[in-house]
Amino acid sequence: MKALIVNQLSKEYKTKKAVDDISFSLETGEVFALLGRNGAGKSTTINMLSGILTPTSGTIEILNTPYRHMNKIKQRIGVLPDNSNYYNEMTAIQHMKFFARVKGVSARKDSLVDLLESVGLGEDLGRKVGQFSLGMRKKLGIAQALIGSPELIFLDEPTSTLDVESALQIRQLISTLASQGITIFMTSHNLEEIERICDRVAILNHGKIEKMGTLEQLREAHTRSINITIKYQASDQSQESLWLDRLQQMAGAVQCKTPYVEIELDEEEVIPEIVQTAVECKIRIYSIERERVSLENIFLDEKLA
Numbered sequence: 172m173k174a175l176i177v178n179q180l181s182k183e184y185k186t187k188k189a190v191d192d193i194s195f196s197l198e199t200g201e202v203f204a205l206l207g208r209n210g211a212g213k214s215t216t217i218n219m220l221s222g223i224l225t226p227t228s229g230t231i232e233i234l235n236t237p238y239r240h241m242n243k244i245k246q247r248i249g250v251l252p253d254n255s256n257y258y259n260e261m262t263a264i265q266h267m268k269f270f271a272r273v274k275g276v277s278a279r280k281d282s283l284v285d286l287l288e289s290v291g292l293g294e295d296l297g298r299k300v301g302q303f304s305l306g307m308r309k310k311l312g313i314a315q316a317l318i319g320s321p322e323l324i325f326l327d328e329p330t331s332t333l334d335v336e337s338a339l340q341i342r343q344l345i346s347t348l349a350s351q352g353i354t355i356f357m358t359s360h361n362l363e364e365i366e367r368i369c370d371r372v373a374i375l376n377h378g379k380i381e382k383m384g385t386l387e388q389l390r391e392a393h394t395r396s397i398n399i400t401i402k403y404q405a406s407d408q409s410q411e412s413l414w415l416d417r418l419q420q421m422a423g424a425v426q427c428k429t430p431y432v433e434i435e436l437d438e439e440e441v442i443p444e445i446v447q448t449a450v451e452c453k454i455r456i457y458s459i460e461r462e463r464v465s466l467e468n469i470f471l472d473e474k475l476a
């Protein structure tokens with residue numbers, strides 16, 4: 172079942188088309204990340220989806236409900252608020268109670284305490300939000316987004332400003348939520364984080380979706396050749412030369428850096444043949460490693476420059 176369907180969505184500010192005709196959908200329980208350079212249109216998109224900004228054109232359907240009836244489903248979605256939307260005089264727990272009321276959900280105090288504990292604020296329940304660091308505010312915002320057990324959660328940069336340990340805790344929390352069938356739509360600049368926790372990614376560039384798919388799909392589309400590195404040992408030099416000659420005939424490029432040989436191939440079907448020739452030339456193979464295209468490689472693709 173689709174948790175979110177976006178069709179031809181655009182947002183024009185006075186002088187700027189920030190989001191330009193984007194379409195995509197999210198399956199229930201999916202963790203989907205939008206990434207892009209500064210100013211690509213990520214926050215504008217997430218703000219339209221979460222009801223903070225009105226689109227200029229296009230349609231949004233959330234949890235089978237058209238955007239214009241968003242009020243009916245506001246209790247079923249969670250939104251990480253902008254850093255400025257906090258009441259400094261309230262304590263963390265008062266803040267949670269207040270937003271539970273605003274959202275119209277009846278949340279027991281212990282469930283709100285559990286949420287604050289789940290984001291690592293268990294020891295700060297009674298502290299005023301005004302005394303919170305940026306990272307603590309972010310955690311409070313994530314706890315706030317989780318009030319009322321929402322089915323779909325929008326998280327704009329959930330781990331920016333968090334220390335390494337806290338970021339890890341939030342990533343684990345996101346993965347746990349997804350395993351419970353909760354759908355997550357997030358933005359992030361942290362490519363490693365996206366690789367670790369997201370099922371699908373869309374790359375936004377000047378308001379348009381440039382690429383979209385699972386990491387595997389993006390890697391496949393990006394890969395033009397297959398690069399492998401073999402660690403080997405030859406029984407003698409003449410056998411080694413013979414084997415390297417045979418590799419030259421099979422591969423696009425071969426670079427020998429004994430005890431490693433780097434080989435560029437057009438198709439992976441050649442790999443078993445390489446192993447076969449190694450056996451024939453009495454070459455002992457210790458490892459074969461295939462270069463993995465990172466999301467960073469894909470993101471920095473020259474087409475996006």
Ligand SMILES: Nc1ncnc2c1ncn2[C@@H]1O[C@H](COP(=O)(O)OP(=O)(O)OP(=O)(O)O)[C@@H](O)[C@H]1O
Pocket residue numbers: 184185186187188189207208209210211212213214215216
């Ligand atoms: N209220 C506004 N009025 C006019 N232009 C705006 C407004 N808000 C954003 N923009 C412009 O729209 C474009 C997209 O901005 P947006 O904040 O969505 O980008 P972003 O991808 O979230 O960037 P970042 O990674 O820096 O947070 C930018 O060029 C920005 O200057």
